Amino acid sequence: MKKFIPRFILFILPLLLLFVLMEAFLRMIPNDYLLKKKYLDVHAEKIQTLVFGSSHAFRGINPEYFSGKTFNAGYVSQSLKYDYKIFEKYKHQMTALKTVVVPISYFSFVYELEHSIEAWRTKNYVIYYGFQNTASFKYYSELLSNSFKINVTRLVSYYIRGESSISSDSNGYGRLDITKNTDLERTGKEAAERHTVKDQAFVKDNCFYVQSIIEDCRKQGVQVILVTLPAWETYRVLLDSQQLIAMENNANNLSETYRNCIYINLLDDTDFVKNDFHSADHLNDAGAKKLSLKLNDIINQYNEQR
C-alpha cells in the first residue's frame, strides 16, 4: 500500500491538473447566464418589466419594444422552477418593478429542467446564479456536466477560434441567427413530440412556483402576466388536447385566484403569420417585435387602468 498510493497519486496528478485547468478555463468563457446574472446584480432596481421563460420567450420577447425598462431573464430550456428562483433572488432589489411576464408554454407545467434531456444546463444555474439545491453533484462542475468532447469543443471554439457563445443582447433578448433555414413542418412535428409529456410528476411543483411568484408580486403591488406565446399551426395541430387543456386550466385558475394576475393565450393568434416564425414554436425577430409591441400595449393599458 505504501508503494501503491503514491504511485497512483502520481499517475492521476496530471489528469487532475488537466481537469482543474479545463474547469477554470471553461468557467472563464463568457456566457449568457453570467451576463444575465451580472445585469440583474447591477440593474435590478431599474427594471420595470421582467420577462421569464424558456427559449419561446428568450427569442420571442424583445425588451427593446417595451416603453418601460424591461429585461428578458428567460433562457433556453429554463423551467418555471428557475423563473421562480431568479425572481426570489432579486425580488427585494427590484424596487421599480411593475410587471412580471411569465410565459406559459404547452409543456411548462409538466417540465422540469433537471429531469429533462437538457438537464446538463442545470450547472449554469448552480455555477453562475449560485442556486445550490440540486440533486447531483456533477452540476457543480462545468467539466462533469457535459461530455469531455463538448468541453474540448467549447474551449477550442472560444480560445482558439475566438468564437463567442453569447446569444443574448444587452436586454437579455436572444437574437436569432437568421441565416439558419427553418422547416416549419419538421420543427412542428419534432417540437410537439418533444413537448408532449404524459408524466404529471412536476405539475404540482410548477403550479407552486408560479403561485409563489404571483403571491410575492401581489405583496409588492406588481402585476403578473401569464402568456402563452404564438406557435405555428404545424406545431399546434399536433399538441395533445388533454395536456393543452390542462395547461390552460392551470393558467386560468391562477389568473382567477389572484387579482394581480392575468392570463393571455396567444397560441393561435392570427396576427402572427408564417413569416413571423423561425421554427414552428419559435418566433423570429419580426415576430418577436410584433409580440413585444402587443405585450407592451397590454401592460400600458393595465398601468393606465391602475
Next chain:
Amino acid sequence: MLFNSLDFAVFFPVVFIIYWFMVNRKLQLQNLFIVIASFVFYGWWDWRFLALLFSGCLVNYIVGRLLSTRNDKPVRRLLLWTAVVYNIGLLVVFKYLNFFIGSFVSAFTFFGLNLSGSSLNIVLPVGISFFTFQALGYVLEVYRRNADAERNFISFSAFVSFFPLILAGPIERATHLLPQFSKKRTFDYTKATDGLRQILWGLFKKIVIADNCAEFANMIFDSPGNYSGATLAVGALLYTLQIYADFSGYSDIAIGVSRLLGFDVIRNFNSPYLSVSVADFWRRWHIALSTWLRDYLFSPLSIKLRNAGTTGVVFALFVTFLLCGLWHGANYTFIVWGGLHGLALGWDIISARQRKKIRKKMNPGVYNTISWLITFVFIVCTWIFFRSPNLHEAAAYIQSMLSGLSVKSSVVEAFNFTYWEIGPAILAMIGLFIIIELLGRKQQHALERLGLKWKAPLRYVMYYAIILAILLFSGQEQQFIYFQF
C-alpha cells in the same frame, strides 16, 4: 449505481480508503463494511429492494445452516427444494409473471377462447437473476457436500451481496469466493495494479466500443425497414461487438474492483468470438453462467436421462439452453435464441464423428478457419433474435438481411453507412480494440501483459491514451445490457 457513473467514481475511492485503512484490522469488521457498502450500492438504484436482498441472504443462510446439521435425505431434500422454490419463486414473481400471464391468455385466444388477463405492474429488481443464482448455487453445493455451510451470517451476506458482482456477475461459486471472506485479506500491489488495468480496459470496452456501437446498432435495429440487406448485416455485426464489449467490459470492471479489494473472481470471457464451434463458444462466453447451468442443470438432467444415450444428452442440452434463454429475459426472442444454441450444441454431438472424418481429410488451418467462420455467422445471426423486440421482427430482419446481401446497391449503402455514419474515428477505435483483444487473448484480460515490459513513461503514455479515448468518445451514461437480466 453504474460502474461508468460519477457516483461510482466517488463511491469506490471512499470504500477503498475505509476498507484498507479504517476497518482492515478485524476481518469481521471488513466483511461488515462490505455488506454495508454493497447495500448502499444496491439501494442507490432503488432502496425498496434492499429487503429482497436481505431476505435472499437470510433464507439461503438458514437453509445452508440447517443442511449442515441434518443427515437424513428426505429432510435435506426438503430443505434444498425450499431454497429452490424461494430463489426461483423470486425470479418467477419479479421477472416472468407478466410473461406467463400474457402467454397463457394468448394461448387461449389462439384456440378461440377469450380470456381477459391484466398484467401486473412489477418492477424488475436489477441483478435479481445474478444474486439469486449465486445464492442458490451455494445451497446446491452445501446439499452436495462440496462446500461447508457458512457459519457467519455477515460473511455469507457479504458473499451474496458483494457489490462488484451483484448487478451482473460474474456469478461466483460458494467453493471459490465464499472461503475468501474467511481469510484475512492483505493488500497486494501487483494484484491491485493489475486490477486497475483491468478496470481501465473494461471502461474502454464499455464507453468507447459498446456505447458507440450501440448508437448505430440501435439506429438500424429500431427501423430495419429503412436499410438494405448489407447495412442490416453491419447492424448485426455492430450489435455482436456491442454486446461483447458491454458485458465483458462490465465483467472486467467487476473483476478489477474485486481485485483492488483483495478478492479473486472467476474469469467470465475468453475471446468467445474466436470459437470454432458453438460448444467452444459456451466455454468462452459468460463462463460463470454456462458452468453454473452445466453443473446444476445439465449434469443432473443428463444423468437422469443417461439410459436414453446420445438422445438423452442432446435433449438435456436443449432443455438447458431453452432455460438459459429464458434466464436472460421474459420474451420468446430469448427462448428462441437459447433454443437455437441448444440445437446447435445437439448437432455438435450428433455430427461429431462425421466432422472428425472431414477434419482428418482437410488441412487443420483451413478446417479451423471454416469452423470459425460458420460458428461466427451462427453467433451473429442468433444475436438478431436476442436484440429484436419480437420474433416477427427478428425473422423479418434476417430475411431482409439475407435477401439483400448480394445486391450491389445494398453493399454500396452499407459501405456509405460504415464510412460516413460510423466514421473513421470510431472504426479506428474498433480496429484498435480488436487488435489489443487478439494480442491479449491468452491472458486473463487484454491489458494484463500489454506494455508491462515497456519503460514506465511509455506505459504511462499508453494508459493516458486509453483514458483520453474514454473521455473523448464518451457520451451519455448508458446502462449495461446485462442489467436488465
